[in-house]
Amino acid sequence: MTTQDFQQQINAIKRAVQGSQLSQATAMVEQLKARSLVAAQRVEVLYLAAVINRLSGSHAAAISELNELLALRPDHGRAFQELAYNHQATGDAQQAASAFYRATHYNPALLASWKQLLAIYRQHNDAAAEQLASQQIDYLQGLPPPVLGAYDLMYEKQLGAAEQVCRQFLQQNKHHPEAMLLLAELGIQHKVYHDAEFLLESCVELYPDNLRAVISYLSLLAKLGKHQKVVTISDKQLSRFTDNLQIMMARANALLGLNQTAQAVDMFNALLASDADRPAVWLALGHAYKTTGDTDKATHAYLQAAHYHPQFGDAYWSLANMKSYRFDDQSLAEMVTIAQQPSISIEDNIHLCFALGKGFEDSQDYEKSFAYYSKGNHLKLHSVQYDIRRAEQAIEAQMKACQPELFSAKSGGFPAPDPIFIVGMPRAGSTLLEQILASHSDIDGTMELHNILSLASSVSGQKKPYPFCLADLSTEQCYQLGKQYIEQTRYYRGTGSFFIDKMPNNFMHIGFIKRILPNAKIIDARRDPIDCCFSNFKQLFGEGQEFSYGLDEVARYYKAYIKLMDHWESVLSGEVLRVQHEDVLDDLEGQVKRMLDYLGVPFEPGCLNFHQTERLIKTPSAEQVRQPINRQGQGRWQPYQAQLAPLLKHFDNA
Numbered sequence: 339m340t341t342q343d344f345q346q347q348i349n350a351i352k353r354a355v356q357g358s359q360l361s362q363a364t365a366m367v368e369q370l371k372a373r374s375l376v377a378a379q380r381v382e383v384l385y386l387a388a389v390i391n392r393l394s395g396s397h398a399a400a401i402s403e404l405n406e407l408l409a410l411r412p413d414h415g416r417a418f419q420e421l422a423y424n425h426q427a428t429g430d431a432q433q434a435a436s437a438f439y440r441a442t443h444y445n446p447a448l449l450a451s452w453k454q455l456l457a458i459y460r461q462h463n464d465a466a467a468e469q470l471a472s473q474q475i476d477y478l479q480g481l482p483p484p485v486l487g488a489y490d491l492m493y494e495k496q497l498g499a500a501e502q503v504c505r506q507f508l509q510q511n512k513h514h515p516e517a518m519l520l521l522a523e524l525g526i527q528h529k530v531y532h533d534a535e536f537l538l539e540s541c542v543e544l545y546p547d548n549l550r551a552v553i554s555y556l557s558l559l560a561k562l563g564k565h566q567k568v569v570t571i572s573d574k575q576l577s578r579f580t581d582n583l584q585i586m587m588a589r590a591n592a593l594l595g596l597n598q599t600a601q602a603v604d605m606f607n608a609l610l611a612s613d614a615d616r617p618a619v620w621l622a623l624g625h626a627y628k629t630t631g632d633t634d635k636a637t638h639a640y641l642q643a644a645h646y647h648p649q650f651g652d653a654y655w656s657l658a659n660m661k662s663y664r665f666d667d668q669s670l671a672e673m674v675t676i677a678q679q680p681s682i683s684i685e686d687n688i689h690l691c692f693a694l695g696k697g698f699e700d701s702q703d704y705e706k707s708f709a710y711y712s713k714g715n716h717l718k719l720h721s722v723q724y725d726i727r728r729a730e731q732a733i734e735a736q737m738k739a740c741q742p743e744l745f746s747a748k749s750g751g752f753p754a755p756d757p758i759f760i761v762g763m764p765r766a767g768s769t770l771l772e773q774i775l776a777s778h779s780d781i782d783g784t785m786e787l788h789n790i791l792s793l794a795s796s797v798s799g800q801k802k803p804y805p806f807c808l809a810d811l812s813t814e815q816c817y818q819l820g821k822q823y824i825e826q827t828r829y830y831r832g833t834g835s836f837f838i839d840k841m842p843n844n845f846m847h848i849g850f851i852k853r854i855l856p857n858a859k860i861i862d863a864r865r866d867p868i869d870c871c872f873s874n875f876k877q878l879f880g881e882g883q884e885f886s887y888g889l890d891e892v893a894r895y896y897k898a899y900i901k902l903m904d905h906w907e908s909v910l911s912g913e914v915l916r917v918q919h920e921d922v923l924d925d926l927e928g929q930v931k932r933m934l935d936y937l938g939v940p941f942e943p944g945c946l947n948f949h950q951t952e953r954l955i956k957t958p959s960a961e962q963v964r965q966p967i968n969r970q971g972q973g974r975w976q977p978y979q980a981q982l983a984p985l986l987k988h989f990d991n992a
Contacts, residue, residue, distance in 0.1 A: 339373055351386050363390050381411045388420050397424045412684050413721050415445020415493055445493035449478045485516050495723055515545045532796040556588040563788035565595035566829045594626050602626050617647035649682050651689025658696035665697040688717045692878040704977040711876055719887040726891045733898045737905045739805040740849035750813030751856040752820025758838045759860045761845035764883055765873035766865035767919035772840045777948045780939050782837040784830035789823055794850050820854035848906050859937055865919040867989050871896050872975035893988035
């Protein structure tokens with residue numbers, strides 16, 4: 339069924355409902371259900387079916403439809419609102435209250451649900467919750483109806499429709515702050531970071547008293563790795579918004595991003611000294627200690643976060659993600675109980691599932707382990723609404739746009755030899771390679787920098803989108819873009835002549851990198867496909883890497899990555915050094931010398947003793963690379979072989 343045909347039938351059902359022709363609407367819904375529908379279409383049909391059943395008084399049937407819908411889209415705010423109405427109609431006040439709460443959690447623009455919650459809070463004399471609900475109602479009622487409608491569309495994942503409504507409103511109401519904030523948020527969700535940053539910067543300048551604009555701007559700058567800018571703006575804004583916790587946290591996290599860890603730790607501890615009941619601050623403090631290798635203090639901080647917020651899934655996942663930490667049987671049992679609580683949010687449940695997956699893996703209960711890994715991935719994949727075809731299409735676009743003539747006929751770029759890019763799949767050994775190279779006296783390790791992604795976003799033109807616009811970049815543009823990269827990344831460097839940018843996803847942008855930084859070195863960190871893919875499947879990433887939350891998706895992404903790397907080898911022969919993780923395990927000294935020869939720096943024995951190098955490490959592999967070379971990560975998928983058919987089928991000949 340084409341998208342147009344489907345939409346026509348959906349519109350016909352809506353007209354029938356509006357005309358109170360419920361029998362006709364039911365018949366049309368049943369016809370649609372019998373068709374072959376993609377998940378998003380099925381969600382829309384189930385929602386309409388639930389509405390029709392509720393209006394017909396068939397509340398049990400409506401609840402059944404909604405439960406099926408929520409299995410497909412567990413963060414569907416309007417579905418929870420419908421569920422609440424049905425529980426209300428059947429006299430189940432407790433279930434109704436829970437559903438209204440979840441509705442507002444996943445779609446904060448649902449004014450009707452907030453009003454229902456306000457009445458519930460007043461009935462229970464919950465003054466703090468009543469104040470929160472009243473503030474949100476006042477805020478939503480103060481929004482122009484088109485903006486409120488656009489927010490509703492955004493929270494229900496209808497991003498295109500939300501953007502269209504928002505842009506139409508801004509054409510008539512230029513510089514409206516709430517519409518600017520919404521359009522910026524839509525830009526962030528579309529990963530058009532350059533446009534979003536410009537919008538938020540403008541909004542803060544135009545409306546300096548708008549705290550929401552300030553917080554959104556700082557959040558985006560942090561996402562883009564512009565930590566120095568966050569510190570500068572935070573210092574300025576704290577004079578206006580004195581002692582604001584969100585701004586102070588933004589500043590402390592930025593200091594952490596700039597490797598000023600001692601100052602960040604001091605800020606976190608000061609915040610906790612004034613109020614220990616701040617789980618998010620304990621979590622951030624734990625992350626700070628983890629980057630320095632102080633696992634005892636990190637463990638204590640994460641446990642405190644869980645103590646003050648027992649449903650705080652990220653606290654448990656952070657413990658599990660330290661790799662060396664082991665949950666005892668009592669802790670696992672308590673976590674299972676928490677994960678089953680009806681009030682737990684999807685986000686916390688996802689974190690708990692990954693933590694339980696790791697916990698049961700450590701206790702060698704592989705059946706339970708995989709069940710929790712699988713559940714966590716299922717929830718995450720449906721929450722992010724990821725479509726692997728978009729990544730595959732983006733890679734095809736890179737191959738089509740970046741042909742040999744792009745590099746042979748073009749000149750320019752900033753000639754600095756400083757950058758060393760380590761690219762590839764996550765969980766492929768890039769942190770190990772970075773730790774080895776950063777143990778050299780002339781090479782600085784930094785972190786996974788967002789600067790290439792940000793610069794690439796900034797060049798996408800109106801006539802030609804990225805990467806097809808690369809052919810139109812002038813010599814001067816390439817020079818200035820390369821210079822910008824060097825200047826922007828100076829904050830993260832030490833005194834070495836060279837520095838490492840280990841953002842793995844930069845493999846997508848090698849063509850762009852070689853246009854703006856022709857002398858940059860690029861290392862492709864490669865690992866056994868099944869070890870690599872399964873390691874991704876078990877890892878809950880802080881952001882991005884959405885491909886990792888499905889066995890089929892991660893396998894297809896890996897194969898697309900290999901295809902693109904083969905393309906770079908064909909058009910940029912010899913420019914990229916491939917380093918196989920298993921070869922490093924087999925012959926550390928030989929591979930170290932091979933990398934240093936490629937980089938043009940002399941051999942230093944310190945690179946072989948990389949685990950003794952003291953530096954801040956902010957990736958999941960932080961603990962592993964502080965140990966001598968070992969094979970603990972090899973073959974970790976084998977106890978799960980029976981459950982990994984969707985992955986293994988992609989690599990039958992590997």
